[in-house]
Amino acid sequence: MQVPAAGWIKDFVLKDDGFYRAVDWTKRAAEYLENKEYRYISPVINIRKEDRKVMELHSAALTNTLAIDTMEAIANSDKPGLDEVSSEESEDGSGSTLAALAKLLQLDPSTTMEDTCKAVSALLEERDSMQLKAGACQFEIVKMKADSIVTEALKEGKLMAWQHDTAFAQALNDPDGFARWLKTAPQVVPMGKLDYGPLPASPRPRSRAHELMGLSAEDIKKYGNI
Numbered sequence: 001m002q003v004p005a006a007g008w009i010k011d012f013v014l015k016d017d018g019f020y021r022a023v024d025w026t027k028r029a030a031e032y033l034e035n036k037e038y039r040y041i042s043p044v045i046n047i048r049k050e051d052r053k054v055m056e057l058h059s060a061a062l063t064n065t066l067a068i069d070t071m072e073a074i075a076n077s078d079k080p081g082l083d084e085v086s087s088e089e090s091e092d093g094s095g096s097t098l099a100a101l102a103k104l105l106q107l108d109p110s111t112t113m114e115d116t117c118k119a120v121s122a123l124l125e126e127r128d129s130m131q132l133k134a135g136a137c138q139f140e141i142v143k144m145k146a147d148s149i150v151t152e153a154l155k156e157g158k159l160m161a162w163q164h165d166t167a168f169a170q171a172l173n174d175p176d177g178f179a180r181w182l183k184t185a186p187q188v189v190p191m192g193k194l195d196y197g198p199l200p201a202s203p204r205p206r207s208r209a210h211e212l213m214g215l216s217a218e219d220i221k222k223y224g225n226i
Contacts, residue, residue: 006032006062012098021060029062038062146171146178153182157189 006029044058153159171178
């Protein structure tokens with residue numbers, strides 16, 4: 001028994017209410033459809049055993065006995081012009097989700113679904129990598145700002161040296177809040193040169209000769225050193 005092909009599926013078009021196919025019908029099949037001799041297109045799909053998930057469309061056949069209850073009839077369709085619209089969309093690729101995605105990714109219009117998915121995956125990986133780099137750069141900027149604020153606080157005498165690590169952690173967590181605190185914080189460490197006034201003159205030391213001669217410190221001061 002011969003089972004000739006009725007046509008060839010050229011493209012799929014994704015719309016809001018489902019997948020539509022653009023089919024290049026054979027002359028005989030086109031006559032069958034024109035005469036409404038077949039009502040349905042019955043898809044043959046491969047399903048994964050573990051979760052019953054549809055993995056691929058193997059083929060499709062014209063039939064009057066449908067295995068899927070929710071399929072709509074192609075004969076007496078309430079959507080006139082469906083086949084014509086689908087064909088036009090498949091010709092220029094504007095209605096094809098895959099073609100539109102390939103165009104968006106700047107891929108060749110003939111790129112397969114697998115290669116398109118790989119391109120999308122690569123873009124997602126690149127996005128994640130860029131986000132990590134951006135986060136690292138942002139953290140370095142915050143660290144530099146926190147270090148600058150704490151250094152300024154130390155220079156102004158508003159922090160003691162042993163408070164550096166705690167202050168840095170606070171500035172890292174809330175740099176703006178720490179900067180506001182710095183503006184109103186009192187000085188707790190004296191800064192600059194301390195002025196103690198003139199130093200008292202120290203008495204001239206007595207030597208061994210002075211002791212042997214019986215000269216006191218007052219004598220040395222009064223008469224000078226010998």
